[in-house]
Amino acid sequence: MADRKLRVHIENTRKKAGIHQITRQLWRAACARHRALARRLEVSEGWDGDILEDALVDAVAVIGVPGHREKLKSRAPRLKWLHAMSAGVDGFQPFDWLPRGVTFTNNSGAHGVKAEQYMGMAYNLLNSRMAEITANQQHRRWQAVYTPNIIGKTAVIVGLGDLGGAAAQAAKKLGIRVIGVRRSTQKHRDADRVVSYRQLERVLPQADFVVLAAPLTAETRGMLGAKQLDLLKPAAGVINIGRGPLLDTRALEKRLRSGRLGGAVLDVVDPEPLPEHHSLWHAPNLIITPHVSCDDGERYIDISLDLWFENLALFLSGKTLKHRVNPKLGY
C-alpha cells in the first residue's frame, strides 16, 4: 500500500515569521479537515534543507520552494508539482530552474479576505487625511481636518487578481467607482470598467486613488513612475499592496514632500525591509505598514493548506491545477 501513496515533502524555513510556518500541529489539523485526501499522502517535513536532498529523491509534490534550486531535475526526478507558500513569486524569477513537466503553483487565494479589510481602511485613511491627523496627534495639536464623503470617488486598481479583486470589492462597498487595469481586458465583477496596462496613463487623471495590486514582473516593474504620478490629480492618493518596485519610491517621496500628491499608504516598499536611515519613513502624508496587509495573523497556514488540498483533489484526479504560475508571464 505504502508505495501507492503520494510522496509529499513540506519544506519550511525558520527565517519566515511564525505565522508562515507549517508546523506539525497545523499540518495535522489540515489533514483532519481533509481526511480522505490526507490518507493518500506520505509526508516528510523539513526545515531549512535539513532533510531536503533525501526527500527530493522520491517526492512527487513539494510544498515550499527550496532555497537552492539548481539542478532540480536530477535532484528531484519524480517531482510533478511544486507549490509556493507566497502569492508573489517574483523572488524566484527567472524561472530557468523550473524543470519542464513540473507544475508550479502559488498561494493566490489566501490573501483576499484580509486584503479587502485593509483596503476598506486604506481608502478611508487617505480620504480622511489620517496621516496628517496622526502627525497632529504626535505634535499635540487639536486641529479640525474636515474631509469629504468618499462615495463617488474613483479608484484605478492595477491588477485584478486575488489582491486587486479584494481592492475592487472594498471600493464598491464604499461607493467608490472602480477602473480596473490588467494585462488582459477581461471584465471583473467589481470593476465598472477594465482597461489594459497600456491604457494606464489614460485613466490615471481620473483617479482619486491608485491601487497597485499587480504581480511584479518585467512588464510591471516601475509602472507607476514619475511620469505616471504627474498625471494624477494633486489630491489623489497612492496605495501599494503588491510589491515595492511596482512604484518608483523616490519619485513618490519627492511628490509627497512637495505637496504634489494627496498622500500614500504603502504596505510594500522598495527597498524592503525599509532601512532605518531611509528618508521615506518620515515623508508627509504617508502611512507605512510593514507588509502585513493581506496575511491572516491567526489562520494564514490553515487557509493556505485548505487551498493546497483543494488543488490536491484536482492533482489526484489528473485535472489542471488552479493558481498555476506561467513562467513566460513571470507570475
Added chain:
Amino acid sequence: MADRKLRVHIENTRKKAGIHQITRQLWRAACARHRALARRLEVSEGWDGDILEDALVDAVAVIGVPGHREKLKSRAPRLKWLHAMSAGVDGFQPFDWLPRGVTFTNNSGAHGVKAEQYMGMAYNLLNSRMAEITANQQHRRWQAVYTPNIIGKTAVIVGLGDLGGAAAQAAKKLGIRVIGVRRSTQKHRDADRVVSYRQLERVLPQADFVVLAAPLTAETRGMLGAKQLDLLKPAAGVINIGRGPLLDTRALEKRLRSGRLGGAVLDVVDPEPLPEHHSLWHAPNLIITPHVSCDDGERYIDISLDLWFENLALFLSGKTLKHRVNPKLGY
C-alpha cells in the same frame, strides 16, 4: 402677501468652523433645491447676534441656537420652532430657557454617512493595531504586526441613533456581530441584539469593540468608567464618536498605559479641545481624531438644510416635526 410668509431667522456664529456656517450662497442653493417651500419664507440672516433682537421680535422659526437664551419668551413672542445645527444638544442643557410651546429640533440625520465611513475605518484601525504600526513608523522600525481577520468579532454599540446606527451598519458590512445598547430596547435593523443601558455591564465582556454613540445626558455621563472598562477583554478596543464625557478619560488612559486594553480610537475627548499639555495625546495604542468623524467637509450645510426643509414641509402642514429634542430626556 408678505405678512403671510413665514418669518425665519438664521443665526450664525463666526466662532464655528467654515463648514458649519450657513453662508448666503449655501442658503440660496438650498432654496433653489426646495423652491416651492422657500417661496413661503421671509428670511433674515444674522452673525453673532448682530441683528438678533430685531429679528426675534417676529421670527416664527430660528435656525441656530442663540448664544444668549435668557427670557426668550418675551424676546421672541412668536417663536414656534428653534433648530440646532448640531446633533448633540448637551451644550444647551439644562433646557430651562426653552419656552413652552417652542419645538426644539436638532441636526440628527446629517452625520450618518460620514460616521459610517469613519466607523468602517475605526474598527479596522483597532483590529490591525494601526496605532502600534504608526508608532513604529515614527521610530523607523520595520516590524511585522500580524493581525486576525475581523469577521466574527463583536461590537457593543451604545446608542443606536444617527451615529450608532451608522456604527452598526459599518460593523455588519465588515461581518462584525452587533449588540446594541439603548435607552429603550427597541430593535434595530443592523443590531443582532439590543439591550437596555442597565444591561450594559452584562454585555461588555463579549465586546471586541465598544462604541460610544449616545447623546450626553445625566443618564449617560461617565457610563464607561473604570468599573465598566475592567469588564472588557484585555484585547478589546474602545471607540468614542459621541461625546467625550461618556467615557472616563483618565480611567481609559490608565488602562492603555498599563496594557490592560487593546487600544482606543477617540473622535471626542474630555476635555475638548484637548489641551497641548494633556498626557492623553501620547497614550499608547490610541488614535485621536479632532471631532471630525461625522461631518461632511464639503456638504455639511447642504445636507443639514435639506433636512431642515424636510421638517419645514411638516411644519407648514401642521404635522409633528422630526428630530425633536425631548427636554426631559435631555436630547
